[in-house]
Amino acid sequence: MFTPEQIDHYNREGYVVYPDFISGDDLSRLQAEIDRVSKGNTKASHDASRMEMEPNQSPDGSLVRRIYEPCTFYQPYRDFSESTALLDCVEQLFGPNLLFHYSKINMKPQNIGSVVEWHQDLSYYPLTNRDSVSILFYLDDTNEENGCLKVIPRRHTAPLMSHSTEGFFRGKVTEEVDDADADAVLLEGSGGTAIFMSAMTPHASAINSSDRPRKTLILSYRAADAFPIHCGVMSDKVEAHSRLVRGERASQARFTMTDFPIPRYEDEVASLYDLQERSRKSA
Ligand SMILES: O=C(O)CCC(=O)C(=O)O
Numbered sequence: 001m002f003t004p005e006q007i008d009h010y011n012r013e014g015y016v017v018y019p020d021f022i023s024g025d026d027l028s029r030l031q032a033e034i035d036r037v038s039k040g041n042t043k044a045s046h047d048a049s050r051m052e053m054e055p056n057q058s059p060d061g062s063l064v065r066r067i068y069e070p071c072t073f074y075q076p077y078r079d080f081s082e083s084t085a086l087l088d089c090v091e092q093l094f095g096p097n098l099l100f101h102y103s104k105i106n107m108k109p110q111n112i113g114s115v116v117e118w119h120q121d122l123s124y125y126p127l128t129n130r131d132s133v134s135i136l137f138y139l140d141d142t143n144e145e146n147g148c149l150k151v152i153p154r155r156h157t158a159p160l161m162s163h164s165t166e167g168f169f170r171g172k173v174t175e176e177v178d179d180a181d182a183d184a185v186l187l188e189g190s191g192g193t194a195i196f197m198s199a200m201t202p203h204a205s206a207i208n209s210s211d212r213p214r215k216t217l218i219l220s221y222r223a224a225d226a227f228p229i230h231c232g233v234m235s236d237k238v239e240a241h242s243r244l245v246r247g248e249r250a251s252q253a254r255f256t257m258t259d260f261p262i263p264r265y266e267d268e269v270a271s272l273y274d275l276q277e278r279s280r281k282s283a
Helices: 004-013 024-038 075-081 084-094 233-239 272-282
Strands: 015-018 051-053 064-068 098-108 116-119 132-138 149-151 185-187 194-198 203-205 214-223 243-246
Touching: 004 015, 004 084, 024 064, 024 075, 024 214, 075 098, 075 214, 084 098, 084 132, 084 214, 084 243, 116 272, 149 194
Parallel strands: none
Antiparallel strands: 015 194, 051 064, 064 098, 098 214, 098 243, 116 203, 132 194, 132 214, 149 185, 149 203
């Protein structure tokens, strides 16, 4: 459970760090499942419906960049997503009726792990209100060198930053962000640390320039009355894994925003990494 101070911090700053959220055995179980799922996949031959490989490696390289939807496909992760300790925290933020939304595991293999540029998660999936939280769990000890998360505090109550140019979604903040001017905060933590952040909190992480891996599990939950605004194939994709995890489904949508930018894709729907990469190339 959160302390009142932690809840105040989340509401005021747009995020809160919860050290040691996952303990020894549970962490080992989640780590072992990643090894099991990744085993046997290479850049040239892998299950592209379940994972994305690091692009900068030889065809027989086995470095995985992202595992899709672990809480749908793999039991230890599914159990974790429904664990009482986790849902109690989310309930403290949004009340008793809760939807699990989506999950992913982002790896940043040593010396190669990809950059993640500044973005706000809600830019990818507009909802009728902002009661949506992204929870990032460090599965390894994580600091600046191996690409810890950084956030811009106190931006979660402001309007969404621009993520589009020429009318098309770029998957990242398209206005200039100076980390110092924005008071960006680096969030380092040991394996098992959880970071709860509003889906409106801008966040990013650098490449992994160390010789240590950096694996993170990311889960998203929302209030049951935060309904998706349908804006094409991507809405269906993101919504496909949502499920009620506590309380009841809502029979009324709650609207707290009068307008919200719609992410329009230029051609096909692409992952965060691809969108951001294309945007860098065209710049
Ligand atoms: O892996 C990270 O450091 C952050 C990833 C992220 O923000 C995302 O996948 O939306």
